[in-house]
Amino acid sequence: MLMQTEYLAEIVDDLPEGMIIMDEERIIHYLNKKGSKMTGWKLGEKVPYCSYCQGRAVNEDENRCILTADNPIPSFNSHLAVYEGLEEFEMSLKKRKNYYVLRIQKPVHNENSERARFHELLVRETLLAQEAERKRIARELHDHIGQSVYSIFLGLEVIKQGIFDHKYQQHLFNMMNVIEKTLENIKQLTKSLRPEMIHDIGLEKSLRQAVRDWRKLYQIEIFLEMELDNEQKFDPEKELHLFRVIQESISNSVRHGQASYISIHLKTYYQYVFFDFYDNGNGFKLEAGKKKGLGLKHMYERCKMLDGDIKWLSKEGGPTRIEGFVSLIKTEGERESECNDHRRP
Structure with a gap:
């Protein structure tokens, strides 16, 4: 015997995750107890876009919600505007004819998530070490190599005053051009390695x-x-x-x-x-x-x-x-x- 619709509705209403049914205009037609408790949303209201999709730049024929894109990802973690501000949820979305079924729950913290956090910590420390090494190399370039090349340039400027042979003048001119370009490259590389201005301005x-x-x-x-x-x-x-x-x-x-x-x-x-x-x-x-x-x-x-x-x-x-x-x-x-x-x- 088929299960009665009322009994099915009770099961959905008592699910430990939020269940929201909305139309293509994102108008809410149903939400279970958990969904209402987590969000404070009401029937007839519009489901807000998550913080990620809110800021997306989209084309005219493109849906703003990333979960409705072609080949959508199965689930997505982002923040939604709820009655108390912003709250992070794990979300998934399924289309059923002219309606969407949105499932939301708090991000799951288990052994896998602990491993993920450990991995993120390891990546963070690695990136910080990279930045520290970039900082050291940038200082070496600026304080030692750059200054040494600039000293050579100044020395050639002095030598240029005492050379009157056109052929040697041309050689010297070419050398000074190369050194000027080298100084400019060192400057650009130093900026690339360590944009110190971020800390200042x-x-x-x-x-x-x-x-x-x-x-x-x-x-x-x-x-x-x-x-x-x-x-x-x-x-x-x-x-x-x-x-x-x-x-x-x-x-x-x-x-x-x-x-x-x-x-x-x-x-x-x-x-x-x-x-x-x-x-x-x-x-x-x-x-x-x-x-x-x-x-x-x-x-x-x-x-x-x-x-x-x-x-x-x-x-x-x-x-x-x-x-x-x-x-x-x-x-x-x-x-x-x-x-x-x-x-x-």
């Missing part, structure tokens, strides 16, 4: 300066738009990690994608900074890029370490879009790292 001004440098270095058009909350106090260490993600994106677009135009958008939403990156380059196969690209893995790890996420949208022939979000707020109890203290010797 913050992410926004540092990125604007970096974009000017990248335009000059790569000879391409780069558009930058930022809508950052100036009252929000960001952690310089975390700002540096976001800077690295954007820096790696620029490098990949130019070196591998042969892009001639890049656009970068950043904006704050609650405690998050959303970023959207676009280039008109050659693109790449996503699966092949994720398997081979160490740089993509590092970008992903940095975003995860900052309680965020990152997605690549690309295909052979281009274009390429990168979208994601990170939290740059310093959380209580975080230690001051060597990476965060640019004043140490």
Whole structure:
């Protein structure tokens, strides 16, 4: 005998996870007790987009919700606006004719999640060690190699005053040109290794300066738009990690994608900074890029370490879009790292 509809409704109502049925306009037609308790939502209200999808830049024919995209991921962790602000949930979505069934629950903490947290901690320490080594190399370049090359340049300037033979003057002129270019390369490499300005003037001004440098270095058009909350106090260490993600994106677009135009958008939403990156380059196969690209893995790890996420949208022939979000707020109890203290010797 088939189970009665009323009995099935009671089972669904008592599930330990939230169950919400909404239409294509995201209007709620049903939610069980757990869903109502976790969110405070009501029948007839609209389900808000999660913090990740809220900041996505989408095309006209593209659904904002990432769980409704082509080949959607089975589940997704993000924050939803509830009656008490923002709350993190693990979400999954299934379409049934003209309705969507949204399941939400608090992120599960088990042995696997503990391993994941240990892995994130290991990645964090590895990235901090990399930044410390980059800092050391940048200082060596600036304080020793750069200064030595500059001393040679000044010495040649003195020698130039006493040379009157045209042939030797030309040789000297060529040598000084090479040294000037070398000094400029050292300067650019030092900036690339250690953008100290982030600690002094913050992410926004540092990125604007970096974009000017990248335009000059790569000879391409780069558009930058930022809508950052100036009252929000960001952690310089975390700002540096976001800077690295954007820096790696620029490098990949130019070196591998042969892009001639890049656009970068950043904006704050609650405690998050959303970023959207676009280039008109050659693109790449996503699966092949994720398997081979160490740089993509590092970008992903940095975003995860900052309680965020990152997605690549690309295909052979281009274009390429990168979208994601990170939290740059310093959380209580975080230690001051060597990476965060640019004043140490």
